[in-house]
Amino acid sequence: TNIVILISGRGSNMQAIVNAAIPEVRVAAVIANRADAAGLAWAAARGIPTAVLDHKAFAGREAFDAALAGLIDGYMPDLVVLAGFMRILTPGFVNRYAGRLINIHPSLLPAFTGLHTHERALAEGVKFAGCTVHFVTAELDHGPIIAQAVVPVADDDTPETLAARVLVEEHRLYPEAVRLFAQRRLVIEAGRVRVAGAAE
Ligand code: GRF
Numbered sequence: 001t002n003i004v005i006l007i008s009g010r011g012s013n014m015q016a017i018v019n020a021a022i023p024e025v026r027v028a029a030v031i032a033n034r035a036d037a038a039g040l041a042w043a044a045a046r047g048i049p050t051a052v053l054d055h056k057a058f059a060g061r062e063a064f065d066a067a068l069a070g071l072i073d074g075y076m077p078d079l080v081v082l083a084g085f086m087r088i089l090t091p092g093f094v095n096r097y098a099g100r101l102i103n104i105h106p107s108l109l110p111a112f113t114g115l116h117t118h119e120r121a122l123a124e125g126v127k128f129a130g131c132t133v134h135f136v137t138a139e140l141d142h143g144p145i146i147a148q149a150v151v152p153v154a155d156d157d158t159p160e161t162l163a164a165r166v167l168v169e170e171h172r173l174y175p176e177a178v179r180l181f182a183q184r185r186l187v188i189e190a191g192r193v194r195v196a197g198a199a200e
Contacts, residue, residue, distance in 0.1 A: 002079070003182075004075050005017065005031070006030075006033075007030060007083050008033055009034075009086070011030070011032075011037065011039015012167065013104055014042075018046065019175075022175060024179065025178060030048055030049070030050050031050070031068070033053055033064075034052070040052070053068055061089075065092060083174070094138050101136040102181070106166050106170065107130065107131070109145060118166070122159060130151055131149055144191055146180070146181075146186060148173075149172065
């Protein structure tokens with residue numbers, strides 16, 4: 001399974017997926033929308049092809065997404081992995097990769113979609129937080145849920161301490177979800193994901 005990973009920043013989830021060295025997975029490229037995304041240098045140092053597509057060079061989302069799709073398709077991926085990619089994607093882009101575009105979000109969806117999730121979770125006084133890997137649909141941070149992990153919230157948590165606890169789980173959960181996809185074990189039925197047994 002060929003995958004392309006899209007990042008905007010440090011790329012720690014991208015690193016976790018690469019480091020997992022999943023036998024069925026080949027990372028064909030890492031693409032960022034910012035030249036200063038720290039994860040690019042990390043990937044390049046490991047011999048992974050990298051590319052930058054600066055969204056500010058495009059007139060609008062449609063034009064950027066069309067160029068992005070062209071760049072991605074050049075690597076012929078079976079799966080496109082969003083890993084801290086901080087751009088909202090157009091329905092046209094999302095539909096093009098229907099069933100082969102996934103994202104990780106640092107909350108237990110459907111709670112706390114969008115930005116500043118940990119801050120908002122703490123403001124609500126939730127006792128558990130976590131992260132979600134999901135297929136991407138046109139609605140932001142929705143789409144069939146593939147996997148979730150839960151962490152406890154501590155009384156003295158700050159957004160930073162909670163984010164760090166959740167991130168540990170992200171680094172475990174995301175490679176696992178990619179592995180399940182590569183093993184063709186993720187079955188979307190009526191808008192929900194069923195994880196098929198290894199033997200199916
Ligand atoms: C992660 O918390 C991810 O869930 C969120 O943005 C952060 C990206 O971190 N979407 P990294 O770039 O993978 O280190």
